[in-house]
Amino acid sequence: MLNTNLAKVCMFALNEKTAQEIFQECITIEDLSKFQWRILKYICGVSGIYDTFPEILLFHRTDLKAYIDPKVSKEYLHDKRGALYKLIMDNVMGHLIDRAALEIVEEYEYGNLAMILYGRKKKLIDMCEGLKKYKMEDFVLLDKFFPKNV
Numbered sequence: 001m002l003n004t005n006l007a008k009v010c011m012f013a014l015n016e017k018t019a020q021e022i023f024q025e026c027i028t029i030e031d032l033s034k035f036q037w038r039i040l041k042y043i044c045g046v047s048g049i050y051d052t053f054p055e056i057l058l059f060h061r062t063d064l065k066a067y068i069d070p071k072v073s074k075e076y077l078h079d080k081r082g083a084l085y086k087l088i089m090d091n092v093m094g095h096l097i098d099r100a101a102l103e104i105v106e107e108y109e110y111g112n113l114a115m116i117l118y119g120r121k122k123k124l125i126d127m128c129e130g131l132k133k134y135k136m137e138d139f140v141l142l143d144k145f146f147p148k149n150v
Contacts, residue, residue: 019084027088033139035092038062040101040142043120044128052105055089055116064088093118099146 042062043053059065065085093116096102105119120128127145134141 019087022084023087023091027091030139032088032092032095033142035062035064035088036096036099037139037142038064039092039096040124040131040146043102043124044131047120047125047128051119053118055093055118056113058093058118059085059089064092095148096146098149099142100149101146 039058039062042058093102100121101124102118103121104116106117108115131145
């Protein structure tokens with residue numbers, strides 16, 4: 001979880017800085033790794049129920065929204081360009097795609113929202129049962145099971 005003091009600084013800074021500046025200054029590699037792990041654990045936890053996952057569902061069901069001010073979350077729902085939520089989700093999901101865990105199944109619009117539908121790749125499907133037994137946010141295991149593609 002983000003350091004509480006850091007989270008307050010980041011949310012306060014939201015009024016003064018762009019989302020990109022806040023992302024660069026406030027969101028750490030450790031935060032992004034935690035978000036990746038949470039998403040993988042959630043997807044594995046509901047495997048057999050769902051085959052595809054809308055970006056916004058992953059954002060809300062994994063409590064990533066708890067890291068972002070409600071105003072920013074509202075902007076997420078209205079798909080305002082450059083919002084902090086979008087930078088975080090694009091980064092996290094891009095890393096999971098690079099790790100060969102997920103793939104983009106479809107990009108579509110729902111009303112005025114640009115949506116992305118993700119699916120599990122074979123590597124994640126094969127690893128899900130094993131991942132369930134590990135605690136959240138184990139960065140070493142994330143890199144071991146899903147090494148970063150160079």
